[in-house]
Amino acid sequence: MARFRVGSAVALGVSVAMLLAACGGGSDKPGASTAAPTGDGTEPVTLTWWHNGNNDPLLSYWQGVADAYHAENPNVTIEIEAIQNEDLRTRLQVALQSNDPPDVLPQWGGGEQADQVKADKLMDLTDLIPDAISSLGGAVGGWTTDGAVYGVPYSLGVGGFWYNKAMFAEAGIDQTPATWEEFFAAIDALKAIGVAPIAVGAGDGWPAGWWYYFTAVKSCSPETLQAATSSLDFSDPCFIKAGELLKEVIDAKPFNEGFLATPAQQGATSSAGLLANGQAAMELMGHWDPAVMNGLTEDNLGLGADLGWFAFPDIPGTDGVPGAIIGGGDGFSCAKGAPAVCADFLAFIVNETNQNAFGATGAGLPTLPAAAASVADPNMAALLEVRNNSPYVQLYLDTAFGTNIGTALNDAVVNMFAGQATPQDIVDAMVAAAKTV
Amino acid sequence: MSGVAGAGSQRDAGAVIDPTDAAPVLTQGTADRALARSAVSRRAGRRGPSDWRKRLEIAVLVAPALVLFLIFVVWPIVQAARYSLFRWNGLEPMTNFIGLDNYKEVLGDTVFRNALGHNFTIVVLSLLIQLPLGLGIALLLNRKMRGRTVLRLIIFVPYVIAEVIAAVVWLLLLQPRGPLDAMLEAFHLTGIRQLWLAEPKIVLYTMFGVLTWKYLGFAIILFLAGLQSVPIELSEAAALDGASWWQTQRRITIPLLGPTIRIWAFLSMIGSLQLFDMVWVMTHGGPGRSTETMVTYMISVGFDRNRLGYGTAVAIVLFAISLGMALLYQRFILRRDNIEADSGRKR
Numbered sequence: 043m044a045r046f047r048v049g050s051a052v053a054l055g056v057s058v059a060m061l062l063a064a065c066g067g068g069s070d071k072p073g074a075s076t077a078a079p080t081g082d083g084t085e086p087v088t089l090t091w092w093h094n095g096n097n098d099p100l101l102s103y104w105q106g107v108a109d110a111y112h113a114e115n116p117n118v119t120i121e122i123e124a125i126q127n128e129d130l131r132t133r134l135q136v137a138l139q140s141n142d143p144p145d146v147l148p149q150w151g152g153g154e155q156a157d158q159v160k161a162d163k164l165m166d167l168t169d170l171i172p173d174a175i176s177s178l179g180g181a182v183g184g185w186t187t188d189g190a191v192y193g194v195p196y197s198l199g200v201g202g203f204w205y206n207k208a209m210f211a212e213a214g215i216d217q218t219p220a221t222w223e224e225f226f227a228a229i230d231a232l233k234a235i236g237v238a239p240i241a242v243g244a245g246d247g248w249p250a251g252w253w254y255y256f257t258a259v260k261s262c263s264p265e266t267l268q269a270a271t272s273s274l275d276f277s278d279p280c281f282i283k284a285g286e287l288l289k290e291v292i293d294a295k296p297f298n299e300g301f302l303a304t305p306a307q308q309g310a311t312s313s314a315g316l317l318a319n320g321q322a323a324m325e326l327m328g329h330w331d332p333a334v335m336n337g338l339t340e341d342n343l344g345l346g347a348d349l350g351w352f353a354f355p356d357i358p359g360t361d362g363v364p365g366a367i368i369g370g371g372d373g374f375s376c377a378k379g380a381p382a383v384c385a386d387f388l389a390f391i392v393n394e395t396n397q398n399a400f401g402a403t404g405a406g407l408p409t410l411p412a413a414a415a416s417v418a419d420p421n422m423a424a425l426l427e428v429r430n431n432s433p434y435v436q437l438y439l440d441t442a443f444g445t446n447i448g449t450a451l452n453d454a455v456v457n458m459f460a461g462q463a464t465p466q467d468i469v470d471a472m473v474a475a476a477k478t479v
Numbered sequence: 480m481s482g483v484a485g486a487g488s489q490r491d492a493g494a495v496i497d498p499t500d501a502a503p504v505l506t507q508g509t510a511d512r513a514l515a516r517s518a519v520s521r522r523a524g525r526r527g528p529s530d531w532r533k534r535l536e537i538a539v540l541v542a543p544a545l546v547l548f549l550i551f552v553v554w555p556i557v558q559a560a561r562y563s564l565f566r567w568n569g570l571e572p573m574t575n576f577i578g579l580d581n582y583k584e585v586l587g588d589t590v591f592r593n594a595l596g597h598n599f600t601i602v603v604l605s606l607l608i609q610l611p612l613g614l615g616i617a618l619l620l621n622r623k624m625r626g627r628t629v630l631r632l633i634i635f636v637p638y639v640i641a642e643v644i645a646a647v648v649w650l651l652l653l654q655p656r657g658p659l660d661a662m663l664e665a666f667h668l669t670g671i672r673q674l675w676l677a678e679p680k681i682v683l684y685t686m687f688g689v690l691t692w693k694y695l696g697f698a699i700i701l702f703l704a705g706l707q708s709v710p711i712e713l714s715e716a717a718a719l720d721g722a723s724w725w726q727t728q729r730r731i732t733i734p735l736l737g738p739t740i741r742i743w744a745f746l747s748m749i750g751s752l753q754l755f756d757m758v759w760v761m762t763h764g765g766p767g768r769s770t771e772t773m774v775t776y777m778i779s780v781g782f783d784r785n786r787l788g789y790g791t792a793v794a795i796v797l798f799a800i801s802l803g804m805a806l807l808y809q810r811f812i813l814r815r816d817n818i819e820a821d822s823g824r825k826r
Binding site: 132135138139157158160161163244245246247299300301302303304311445446449450453456457459460462475478479 | 566568569570571572584654655656657674676677678679682762763765766767768769779782783784785786789
């Protein structure tokens with residue numbers, strides 16, 4: 043499932059291939075042994091790099107990073123291919139099965155990374171760039187498999203509610219809901235002024251799944267979730283409880299008309315589009331949502347100053363720790379056979395200069411603690427504060443449990459949204475999928 | 480008719496039906512002559528002195544196509560059959576041999592069974608609705624009237640539009656409070672307004688409606704072509720005997736159109752079983768799997784969940800079902816046309 047989805051807002055899968063202008067030499071890759079690890083050798087090296095920033099600001103930002111690296115290491119040529127997110131995931135899957143995957147590839151960590159490590163597709167970065175890894179602190183946790191780091195996260199965001207301040211004010215909601223009761227009271231108040239309280243892109247599957255991830259992180263203890271991630275044992279009653287909590291929300295009927303067919307990001311009738319165009323009051327979404335919304339309004343400003351953010355409310359009487367939250371991020375990995383300079387390039391991406399520049403683009407939340415101040419947007423700063431103060435950030439469950447179980451989970455949650463699945467059905471779907479891993 | 484997915488499906492159909500079976504319907508004379516010639520030369524060449532030369536000639540001419548066919552069609556099928564016996568996520572080496580477990584799971588999975596049910600619903604609805612509708616319009620358009628060519632053109636336009644584009648257009652039209660709803664409102668028909676793509680109970684029928692819009696033109700053009708081969712003398716004679724227009728159609732034209740109708744039904748059936756593009760673009764098999772077809776199911780388990788072994792098992796099952804249906808149809812329904820064509824050859 044997509045984490046960083048700015049791109050998909052605009053195009054029906056237009057992928058832009060950009061060739062970095064540089065001295066020729068084609069795409070021949072010298073073997074890993076011939077390239078100097080720091081890139082200061084004279085051996086010409088070409089790195090192929092796939093990323094999903096196929097729209098600005100990220101498209102030009104990544105190009106700038108590649109140019110800067112090439113300026114410092116003239117022997118290293120970086121060939122970028124910027125691909126729309128969903129297309130990229132499909133192509134990456136195929137490329138990893140082939141003998142010629144991109145050298146630098148997007149990595150969302152968790153179970154997907156574990157599968158790739160198990161299949162021996164990724165470069166172990168632990169001893170290659172120890173300084174860069176330690177500078178990121180706990181953020182690399184999601185990119186660690188069996189104690190070794192295989193990916194470098196450059197952005198780590200958390201999910202929460204993006205909302206329309208003007209609508210909340212109109213409905214007489216002075217303070218954003220901090221408890222489960224206040225949350226339902228807000229839904230009623232918003233219904234009373236005749237707007238759809240919540241937009242959800244259940245047509246894409248994962249945005250519905252997100253609701254379950256949040257009720258699960260509120261109902262399950264961190265230990266239970268962590269154990270489930272490796273054992274794939276979902277017998278703890280808190281997984282049923284999570285479904286029951288979600289059912290309470292669904293039974294309150296807060297969602298936009300036709301939400302079962304609503305996409306998350308494509309067009310004005312997507313969930314992000316509904317929020318951006320004043321058709322719905324809030325949406326449970328990731329940190330990328332403002333960027334998506336901007337692209338879905340005519341003035342490219344989204345909701346502008348009316349946009350606010352608040353965290354998913356805590357639910358008393360459950361095993362979850364207060365303040366626990368669902369998050370995830372974007373990183374890059376090096377393919378197993380990539381030139382050794384690849385690891386150095388990943389370290390370059392997350393150095394302080396680049397992380398500050400990344401924070402300034404507003405397209406994500408820099409992982410490097412030293413770059414926190416670069417985030418100027420007040421909503422993003424609030425989100426960053428919640429992330430940094432949270433006692434427990436659980437990786438998106440579909441990523442954490444791996445594609446197979448994750449998709450089965452999302453499908454089952456969509457069925458619950460459609461009124462066709464019970465909390466037990468959701469757990470059963472995960473258990474059944476776990477048997478086929 | 481639904482989902483004859485462009486030239487692809489027609490090619491598939493052609494591979495199953497001997498194209499000469501269909502030919503007499505459309506261009507009786509020339510096809511018959513060509514058949515007669517080839518039949519004669521085949522017989523003459525069988526034990527002739529130039530036998531080996533003929534064989535060499537055939538070998539040289541057929542080899543390139545045959546090699547391509549083996550590499551790109553037969554070999555992948557063999558490989559797929561092999562993959563389907565493994566539990567394999569596409570990344571790791573394929574080592575976990577599980578025999579026929581994937582097949583057991585496919586056939587036992589309610590989602591797959593429902594998908595199969597959706598495919599058959601489309602097959603049956605196509606025959607029940609598109610056939611009478613297409614036939615009726617074809618008969619009307621076969622009459623002499625002003626603007627006939629323009630009408631024929633208009634009715635054929637949806638078929639020419641690429642399936643994905645048609646799907647995107649309808650996706651936009653069918654949004655809640657979208658253009659279609661606005662039109663219904665303008666006609667004071669708000670009562671029949673629906674969540675066309677979001678209500679699991681009706682979305683399959685929405686899909687069928689769009690498929691009908693898209694493929695009715697193909698049925699009509701096929702029927703019109705068939706109608707041209709119905710001798711005008713027969714209806715003239717019937718008219719002299721005092722038959723009404725309606726009687727003529729029912730007793731003469733439609734029976735003579737039989738072979739064309741049977742071919743159309745065959746293409747429609749195969750297309751419905753392989754239905755994919757339209758569904759994928761408009762609903763992705765949703766909401767809540769209510770429009771899942773066998774092919775969307777195959778894609779979602781194979782690529783969304785990375786269960787490549789299981790996905791290929793689904794593909795093999797789909798292949799077996801399509802092949803089985805095609806053979807049954809050949810055996811029991813198209814046989815009559817085949818026999819007629821054969822007797823035509825001997826004449």
